[in-house]
């Protein structure tokens with residue numbers, strides 16, 4: 536007990552700041568990996584750590600030696616396993632607010648055009664992949680696309696994705712409320728848990744959003760279903776009102792964050 540009161544007595548303001556900062560970083564890491572595969576991997580690492588301590592206490596020397604060697608390179612293992620999450624966290628540092636400069640009215644109009652285009656394309660079984668940039672810049676993924684820089688309209692989106700349009704292959708990217716690029720090639724997800732029913736269009740939407748905080752709208756050519764993908768997670772079978780609601784929520788959270 537004496538030791539504890541000594542610690543409290545010797546505590547400096549800088550120590551409190553130090554503890555606060557570490558707690559904040561741990562909290563942000565938990566928020567970042569919540570609901571992703573990283574959580575399962577972290578649990579796996581926790582089990583290995585438990586076996587490591589148990590092998591030391593129980594005198595299982597060979598097992599302990601083996602795990603000791605493994606855990607001595609744990610930093611490298613963590614970097615390899617969590618490379619996507621680390622990349623996403625670092626990208627968050629260099630934020631690039633999507634809706635800066637857009638008024639609420641312009642935001643509303645943009646959402647209306649996106650919903651209208653998605654419903655029209657779904658009804659006509661036109662496959663589409665629309666990516667909306669949020670905080671993290673998407674420049675890395677725009678190199679192979681065709682530059683447009685046009686006002687977002689339902690008619691323009693529908694014409695781009697018409698099967699005979701030269702730009703229909705790939706994704707369109709919306710940055711700061713403008714339709715910036717079409718025909719973009721996105722990274723495919725390597726997640727083995729994705730349903731086999733989903734092809735490359737859906738996998739590209741999942742793959743990109745595993746890496747960055749963008750929102751992707753996917754219209755399936757095969758089924759006419761509309762899906763929305765954020766953070767590597769897909770929500771399928773949206774109708775126009777649920778799509779509008781989800782988009783509003785995602786965009787409003789952008790504004791709320793910006794005002795902080």
Ligand SMILES: Nc1ncnc2c1ncn2[C@@H]1O[C@H](COP(=O)(O)OP(=O)(O)OP(=O)(O)O)[C@@H](O)[C@H]1O
Pocket residue numbers: 662663664703704705706719720721722723732733734735736737738739754755756757758
């Ligand atoms: N890496 C990629 N980045 C962007 N778009 C892609 C990528 N790979 C495929 N696509 C788009 O997806 C189309 C092929 O979709 P595919 O049928 O394989 O996927 P799907 O998920 O089953 O979609 P759908 O339900 O519309 O058929 C391609 O014509 C192309 O436009």
